[in-house]
Amino acid sequence: MSDVHIRVSQLTMAYGSRVIQRDLDFDIMKGDIFVIMGGSGCGKSTLLKHMLGLLSPASGDILFNGESLVSASAQQRDRMRQRWGITYQSGGLFSAMTLAENIALPLQLYTQYSAADRDDIIAYKLALVGLAGYQDFYPSEISGGMRKRAALARAIALEPEILFFDEPSAGLDPISSSLLDELIVQLQQSTGATVVMVTHELPSIFAIANNSVYLDAKTKTMIAYGDPRELRDHSDQAVVRQFLAREASAAVEEPL
Amino acid sequence: MEQRPPGFELTVQDRQTAVLTISGDWIQGNTHSDFQTFKDDLCCIHADKLVVDGAELGRWDSVLMAFLLQCYNQCRDDNIEFSQRGLPANVVQLLEVASTVPAHEQKAPEAEPWYGFLDPGRLYGEVRDATLGTLEFVGELSVALARLTVGRANTRLSDFRDFCYQAGPNAFAIISLTSLLVGMILAYLGAVQLQQFGAGIYVADLVVIGMLREMGVLMAAVVMAGRTGAAYAAQLGTMQTNEEIDAITTMGVSPMEFLIVPRVLALVVMMPLLTLYANVLGIVGGGIVAGGMGITPLMYIAQGEDAVSLAHLTVGLIKSVVFGLLIAVAGCRSGINSGRDSAAVGQAATEAVVTAIVYLIVADAAINIVFQQLEI
Numbered sequence: 177m178s179d180v181h182i183r184v185s186q187l188t189m190a191y192g193s194r195v196i197q198r199d200l201d202f203d204i205m206k207g208d209i210f211v212i213m214g215g216s217g218c219g220k221s222t223l224l225k226h227m228l229g230l231l232s233p234a235s236g237d238i239l240f241n242g243e244s245l246v247s248a249s250a251q252q253r254d255r256m257r258q259r260w261g262i263t264y265q266s267g268g269l270f271s272a273m274t275l276a277e278n279i280a281l282p283l284q285l286y287t288q289y290s291a292a293d294r295d296d297i298i299a300y301k302l303a304l305v306g307l308a309g310y311q312d313f314y315p316s317e318i319s320g321g322m323r324k325r326a327a328l329a330r331a332i333a334l335e336p337e338i339l340f341f342d343e344p345s346a347g348l349d350p351i352s353s354s355l356l357d358e359l360i361v362q363l364q365q366s367t368g369a370t371v372v373m374v375t376h377e378l379p380s381i382f383a384i385a386n387n388s389v390y391l392d393a394k395t396k397t398m399i400a401y402g403d404p405r406e407l408r409d410h411s412d413q414a415v416v417r418q419f420l421a422r423e424a425s426a427a428v429e430e431p432l
Numbered sequence: 433m434e435q436r437p438p439g440f441e442l443t444v445q446d447r448q449t450a451v452l453t454i455s456g457d458w459i460q461g462n463t464h465s466d467f468q469t470f471k472d473d474l475c476c477i478h479a480d481k482l483v484v485d486g487a488e489l490g491r492w493d494s495v496l497m498a499f500l501l502q503c504y505n506q507c508r509d510d511n512i513e514f515s516q517r518g519l520p521a522n523v524v525q526l527l528e529v530a531s532t533v534p535a536h537e538q539k540a541p542e543a544e545p546w547y548g549f550l551d552p553g554r555l556y557g558e559v560r561d562a563t564l565g566t567l568e569f570v571g572e573l574s575v576a577l578a579r580l581t582v583g584r585a586n587t588r589l590s591d592f593r594d595f596c597y598q599a600g601p602n603a604f605a606i607i608s609l610t611s612l613l614v615g616m617i618l619a620y621l622g623a624v625q626l627q628q629f630g631a632g633i634y635v636a637d638l639v640v641i642g643m644l645r646e647m648g649v650l651m652a653a654v655v656m657a658g659r660t661g662a663a664y665a666a667q668l669g670t671m672q673t674n675e676e677i678d679a680i681t682t683m684g685v686s687p688m689e690f691l692i693v694p695r696v697l698a699l700v701v702m703m704p705l706l707t708l709y710a711n712v713l714g715i716v717g718g719g720i721v722a723g724g725m726g727i728t729p730l731m732y733i734a735q736g737e738d739a740v741s742l743a744h745l746t747v748g749l750i751k752s753v754v755f756g757l758l759i760a761v762a763g764c765r766s767g768i769n770s771g772r773d774s775a776a777v778g779q780a781a782t783e784a785v786v787t788a789i790v791y792l793i794v795a796d797a798a799i800n801i802v803f804q805q806l807e808i
Binding site: 271272287288289290292293296297299300301303304306307308309310314315316335359362363365366367368 | 463467495497502525526529775
């Protein structure tokens with residue numbers, strides 16, 4: 177039986193008095209590829225920001241290996257974050273730095289590699305995401321898909337235990353998107369990292385996820401938790417089945 | 433856990449096959465012999481086949497992967513068959529992922545000699561482009577303003593009102609401080625000289641004329657260049673980054689009419705008002721210093737009143753309109769021509785302020801010369 181890596185317990189998220197989601201309760205196991213899904217505006221990205229410690233919850237806690245993120249001091253939080261790799265929706269690469277400098281930054285900050293080793297490692301990380309030889313390009317000089325992969329190279333620079341993705345395939349064509357999915361799976365298998373991603377791209381959900389949670393915008397809580405393939409066929413919630421089967425219906429009255 | 437130093441050894445198994453034995457802990461903090469050693473050794477052997485043996489490998493991280501990837505690429509370049517035995521399964525898998533996409537052939541950019549910026553051809557090109565760009569901008573702005581006068585421009589009154597508020601009332605505090613102090617500085621400067629001739633009372637004339645004609649408007653303009661000009665450049669630059677300007681253009685609305693006209697007009701309308709305000713505060717500042725030198729407020733006011741003339745006031749106000757226009761044009765032009773990343777927005781803001789201040793000084797000198805010749 178695998179161990180619990182991340183535990184979200186009784187989490188309620190709110191902006192001021194406006195509750196986004198309440199009573200979220202789920203575990204993410206070591207080595208999972210876990211998807212946070214739900215309709216637009218249900219609070220998927222907000223949940224991710226809470227898990228990254230960028231926002232504080234109204235109540236509840238998030239535990240990484242049993243260690244609380246919410247009550248951690250700033251120092252502890254930084255230490256925890258060193259073991260994470262994060263890819264933001266639009267990449268989050270520093271536009272004034274080349275790809276090599278972008279990847280070198282975490283290496284310089286947190287490791288003792290020699291300068292020569294660092295260069296070799298940068299070359300290797302870029303090769304892993306299929307961008308070998310692009311060291312001296314600026315983010316503005318490469319395509320959107322390449323930017324996503326470059327951001328992934330930066331995220332895996334420190335060999336993280338957890339990889340977070342915010343909409344990894346948003347704005348990518350189907351081929352690039354499935355290549356990225358494949359890459360995520362390969363990296364997950366060879367590094368054993370836990371992957372947490374926010375997405376509503378059904379093909380990638382079914383292709384790579386082995387566990388998921390569905391956040392509902394109407395009831396403001398999670399209404400399904402489990403393997404997405406299982407949920408598509410057997411969920412007791414009609415909304416979840418429709419979401420996963422990509423059906424529009426009058427039964428789903430979500431504000432657009 | 434005891435650490436073993438990382439190492440590798442290249443041995444010849446038979447005539448064609450070389451074996452690379454990797455041993456020890458390949459993790460950060462441990463130094464290993466560099467790739468060049470391996471490359472040189474491999475060169476001497478002339479093998480057709482390289483087998484990497486990982487049986488003695490201890491712990492490992494990206495250092496090992498980076499090294500193996502280099503070995504792999506070297507073998508591929510030299511047409512040597514690459515194989516492995518005893519490497520951990522995930523090392524093999526990572527190596528496979530890393531080597532699927534061939535490296536991008538990089539064209540090394542031509543190194544520019546340090547004196548490159550002195551190249552007359554390039555200098556001429558830059559000056560010509562900048563001049564043409566400004567002329568084009570001014571031309572488009574004129575067309576947009578002309579369309580506005582006949583009521584056919586897509587300019588929103590509410591935008592104009594907002595920009596007026598930002599450029600006017602919001603700037604009061606900083607303008608108050610600077611013009612009060614400039615008035616005082618002007619008074620000190622004159623007082624020392626004038627008192628030597630027993631003409632201390634003429635400090636009032638000096639401050640009044642100085643503020644009205646020159647310092648009031650110039651200081652207000654410099655502050656507004658740093659405050660509003662830079663803000664215009666940053667706003668428009670960020671809109672460029674967010675593709676908002678593309679959105680406006682594709683909606684069939686001219687960004688010139690929609691974004692730039694209200695900004696330019698707001699500054700042109702607000703600058704004379706700010707200048708009047710700055711003039712009053714500057715004269716008050718001068719009065720404070722004069723009071724300290726024994727000139728009573730009544731004397732200061734009486735003497736100052738004589739110095740005030742419509743001509744002085746008008747010169748200042750004409751300048752303020754010109755300066756307002758120049759600051760807005762410099763800010764908007766830098767912003768709308770900004771690149772699409774965060775560094776470019778910063779650059780646009782800097783360019784806006786620098787250009788505006790250069791414009792201000794040149795225009796001020798030009799206007800002064802003209803008025804001197806016209807004896808106004």
